[in-house]
Amino acid sequence: MDDLVKMALAGTNRMPFDAARDGRPAVRLVGLSRPSSAEGDAAAALLEACGAEAVYRFAGYRPARDVPPLAPAPTEDRAFASSTVAAAAEGWFSRLTPPVILEFARELERAGLLIPPELLPTVLAIEDRRLRIALAPSLGARGRWLAALDGDAAAWAAPSRESTVLEELRTTFERGTIDERVAALADCRKIDRGESRRWLEEAFASEKAENRRRLLETLESDAGPDDEAFLETARHDRSTQVAALATRVLAEMPSSKLVSRLTKRAGQILRGSRNWLRKLSLRVELPKEIPEDWKQDAGGEDRVGQKSEKWNLVLAILRAVPLVHWEKEFGATPEALVGAIAEDEDADAVACGWTASLARDANARRDGRWWSALFDYASALKGSGEKRTVRDPLVLRRLGALVDETNVDRWLSLTERLPADARDAWFADARSALDGPASERIAPAFVARIRRELAASPTDEAYRWASLLEPLALALPFEAMPAALVTWKVPESDAWHARRTGQLVESFVDVVSRRRRLVEQIRAEASRPS
């Protein structure tokens, strides 16, 4: 620190100052005009000396010399998308709209174009690793050069630099917040499953229960035989939540020992018989005393609180068994199997178990017969008048999450006969489905249905349907956009619902149009001769 500043900090009452005795030219100049070091003048002189020295330094500022140049960004081997693309994409990035950003990344990569330079700072500021992974292939040499300048290169490195990425992820896993650690572990798993499991095993014992559960969740979507040993250990975790999660993950792994035990037990509890007309009927028979290992194996975390121990046990056992097993076992179609259990007192538990199994089994979902059979069962109405309700709302909700293009029309038409309470749940499920993995495939059917509803009714019913337009605008695939942009007939009324419906439609058309323009612009640039 400068002597003058030290004196001013301490005060001239404590540290006397005489400008005339100072060696600095600017300060000496002050000394000439204020030769006295009287108390009053000393403070003024010190201040003026500080001012004079500041001007002297400002006027005599010397730049840093011989600063080496910065190596420029390498030449690109692909063209940048244009500034028109940048302008069209900017809003989606500033509002961080993941579905459109993913679409943008996909289209750019397909078009062989690079992210426009003006968009790079915004893109590089994104922290969502899923988006980073999608955008990385279109970052180009310029983007990676820019990221490297901020020491952020590893997160954006090309796939060929996996070891660097892993190092970076390892650091994050060791030092980050729990959210960052979970993300790092999940990213590591995409690159090297064994490595990610090693990190998990090393860290697991010393983590608190909530963190163990969060970290274990990274195995949830793609656990394989190589994870079984670790998961078996985790099934005996001191935290019931962790143990339940490990059990559920193992139960969803068809080759696991747990599944083979559960399959064996499933055969013991679900008994079939045929009457003289050869009509199949099924019933649930549990041992009088449930063995401890049964209970332990059934300890999955998706137990339904308000249901009985027996109900949860049936669910846990049946959900682990592939549905095709029952078709072979009883030589019956899904429709016949569901019909065969319908009269049993545990039918709901069985239907729920089968629905859970259907959720896990992609082949059965594509087949569609099981979805239809379970849908018919669960959506059948019982009761009368105002007390009328669907037979099994829980199964129906779970089936809602499995809607795809093969069954969306049936699911949409369900609304026509649902009682009021069930309709509320249905609209909530519809919103979730439009945010879900099959959103693109089911979106066109939604457009057609909502269009019909709005044209038919000016009431709050139309508004209810219109409220689905918001997620729908982001879910709609490019191919379905022209149809979605055909002029909408909206309710003509001064009622609040009608006005709001009009606004929702306007906003939907705006979002879809902007998405369409962005995609079309990228595709046009891809086909332009370079």
Added chain:
Amino acid sequence: MRLTADQIREMAPDAGSAKAGASLAAAKHWTELGRDDAAMWGLCKGSAVYQVKIDLSDLGYYCSCPSRKFPCKHVLGILLLASHSEETVPAATIPSWASDWLARRQESKEKKAAKAEAPKKPVEEAAQAERTANRMRRIADGLDRLDLWLDDLVRRGVAGIEAEGAAPWREQSRRLVDAQAPGLASRVSLIGEIPGSSADWPNRLLAEAGKLRLFTDAFRRLDRLDASLQAELRQTVGLIATAEDLTRDGERISDSWIVGGQTVEDADRFRTQRSWLFGRESGRRALMLQFAPGQQPFAEIVAPGTERRGELVFYPGAARQRAKFISAGEGTLEAVTARWPGFDAIESFLDSVADDLARYPWSEAFGATFRDVTFVPVAGAWFVRDDAGDALPLARVDRRRVLARTGGAPFDLVGEWNGREFRPLGFFFDGAYRIV
């Protein structure tokens, strides 16, 4: 003229208006959209239908909406829409509701010009002299009180004053306003922001307070200084040069003036817009200041990256920095599309700063245009580097915007140097100007 989206966003009174304007930058919100050489217009449907008209010669605008923000979202919306491409606002015949406004505007401009040319009413010299003497006395008293306070501060020691915050400085600033020294008042108010704001705050505080103390001394000896220094000190203290002063003593330079960069500072519910202008032919730099209370608009739209042929008059004084167009809205605005003169070497610029400071040591910052410079990292900090390898430290700005565009290749840079750091405001690369 077609402005870029960045330039238009700079015109917005706040981020909310910029966002709202962006949401209106779609043709579906507009009817009767059109433009010709002189104007652009459109009807925007909001809770009512609003008429939006823009005079392209100086970006003067009118919107019939009731918003108290200027420019409002409708004006920003149509400008942003026009920035997308030439076709978004098509060429058309101007409707009467827009042409009437344009004609009235033109008429008003002409009246203003005529009024400026007209001989002024004779002033009663004795009364004016008395008024001036009274004001000078009040200012002198105000400066005496400021000196007493500053001296006392240093006598006791400035260590720990950061704990008191900016309040004591604001109080001194208010007293200077009462003493009719508003220019100095805003300097004192800004100094109050320094304590505790960075690790080197004592150095910065004492440098600024010291310059202030030197200033008050100089002002007391005003009549012993030369005329240009007197004029500059008067302006710094807040005695505004009159139109007669400008006509009589102001240096006039006719050129094609480029708005190279701009800052807007908010202090005490008062906004100050500083625009650095550079003469394409003369190479001369000028500082154009505009003030506005709260969210009120600045009198004139000065958009960075635009160029206008016209005559600037420099305020008389030693600093030779502050200037204004002789008549507001003079000349036609164009977007900058070609490079303009600037310093090739940082060293030469610093020499010019030294010369300027020798003339007037209280200048706070200097506008600069550098040609063919790059940004470089040095030991964790970023610098602007010239071709010879000399470099100045950069202020904290989003340098990624520049580097992303240039990829490390040389570019022309506009900014402001305050003796500690260079603040980039705009750059020219690949045939286009962009705001930093």
